[in-house]
Amino acid sequence: MPRLSTILLFSAVLLSAQAAVFQPAVDFLFLGVQWVDVPKFPGDFGLLKLSFFLADQHVDVAVSLGRCGLYSEPLRSPSAGPGVYEAVLKVRADRLGASMGCVAVFKSRYVYKSGSLSDGVERVEYAEVYVPPYPSPQAAAVGDLTLGVRGKVLLWVWDSFRYNGTVEVSAVGARLYGPVLFRGDLGNFSAALDVAPLDFSASLTVTIRTRDALGREVAVARQVPLSVKPRPTPIVAVRQERWVPAGCSTVGLHVMYPLPVNGTVYALGASAPLVRGEAYVWPEVCAAGSYAVIPVTVQLDTGAVDRVELQLPVYQIPSMLDVSAEPTVLVTYDINKVTVKIRGAGRFEGQITVSGGVVLGQHPVPFFGVDGAEVALRIIPTSSVVTLDVSAAGVGRTTVNLVASQRTPVEVSAEPAEVPAGGREVVRIYVRPRANVSEVSVTLYP
Structure with a gap:
């Protein structure tokens, strides 16, 4: 037994020495x-x-x-x-x-x-x-746009290798419609954008965000110019013949664009919606000279504005109004009651405009009637001639001139004008006021 213990101890020391050597x-x-x-x-x-x-x-x-x-x-x-x-x-x-x-x-x-x-x-x-490659994306916009008009362009982002990230789009000198943030493979990425350029130098700012090979965030901004061409001028056509009657009348205008644009058309206080490049508007045109000028303004839904002036020749139509006024002679700087009688065919309505004097009350003075109308005016003349401009839509237009005098406000006459001396005669004295007179006194002497 002691011999076996000695052998085992020697083996353990030998193995330990071999491990240290090798x-x-x-x-x-x-x-x-x-x-x-x-x-x-x-x-x-x-x-x-x-x-x-x-x-x-x-x-x-x-x-x-x-x-x-x-x-x-x-x-x-x-x-x-x-x-x-x-x-x-x-x-x-x-x-x-x-x-x-x-x-x-x-x-x-x-x-x-x-x-x-x-x-x-x-x-x-x-x-x-x-x-490793480093993200260096490029960007471009494919497609032509029209100034002030919504259109489609294709945004293209590409790089020399493929990786995921986000693309955020903003506009300078343009208006964007729809989504502006996208995600995808930025090695070859494309997205359709709805854009309305408001300037010929409009551009897109494309911000690309991703991570590099070390996991660090990378942000790259690219300025992408847009191809913008001029917007065509709208065509404005008259629905009737290319003239308007003298006075005030309603004129139908047809506004057309060669593009399917939307907005609003304004003309002399009238307005109408512009739908897919077409609109009808009916302004009231008052023409006094040989030509009538109709300004037309078109505001598109993008904010762009077009202005067009339409000149139409004016023809004179015979008036179908029979107008008279009494009295025909007025007293300057005094209140004169003037009765205007208007005769026309059928139902009509219009207004009276006074120049050369001041009208007490509403001015212009409206009127309406069937076959006839009577209007009482209170006028203070400020010049030697007072003009009444009477117009009725669809009937005609005419003017009446009244004379303003500075003579005595009353007219006095006697009948008979002569009597024999030494006799007894009855003499009638007539006093006709020419203005508002509250009191008149008459003195007789031989």
Whole structure:
């Protein structure tokens, strides 16, 4: 039994010695490379980290990378180790999205081990470095637009590689309708936009957001010009013949665009909706000269405005109104009661406009009647001639001139005008007031 214990103890010591002899000693190990900051375009610089395991302390250390498409200056350190040593090199990449077979070189002048310095080491390791692509999307708008008119353009976003992200669109000098935020594959992305350009230099601001190979957010803004052509002038046509009668009458206008635009048409106080490029509006036109000018304004639903002036010749039509006024002679700067009698065919309505005097009450003075009408006016003449402008829609227009005099406000006459001397005769005295007279006195003398 004691002999067996001795054998087992000897075997255990032998195995322990063999394990100590054959266990490999690791004093240097290359752990690999990792990007700290990636290059953003060919020729740009990035930060690449090279990691090493050092069993001892190394003095005066230099780490370099070369023999590939990456260029860097050696990184020097006073010492490194023991443990994991990380060297971050500033490298320049001529290409993105490619793998590079590089050589990593670790050099040290001395090694401090067990309290003494020995000669340093030089280790050459192979490093496979992948330079990831960096998002650099481009954007363009495909399609032509018309100034002030809603239209469709195709927004196209593309890049040299595929990745997901968001696209946000805003407009400068234009108005956007519909969604402005999109998500998708930004390597080849397209979306239809509803746009109304309000300026010839209108453009889109396209903001693309995604993440790079390190997971960091990347935001790229692109200014995309829009192709804008002029808007055609609206065509305004008269529905009746191309003339209007003298006086006031309703004229039908047909407004047309060669585009399916919507909005509102305004003409002399009248308005009508513009639907798909067409509208009918019926303004009242009052013409006194040889031509009538009708201003037409079109406001589109995008805010754009077009203005057109239409000139129409005016023809004189014989008046169907028979108008008379009494009295025909007025007293200046006094209140005169004037009765206007109007005769016409059928039912009519219109107004009386007075010039050369002041009308007490509403002015112009409206009237209506069937076959005839009578209007009482109270006028204070301010000039020698007072003109009454009488017009009735669809019937005609005429004027009546009244004379304003500054003679005595009453007219006095006697009958007979002569009597014999020494006789007794009856004489009648007539007093006819020419204005509002409250009292009259008559004095007789031989």
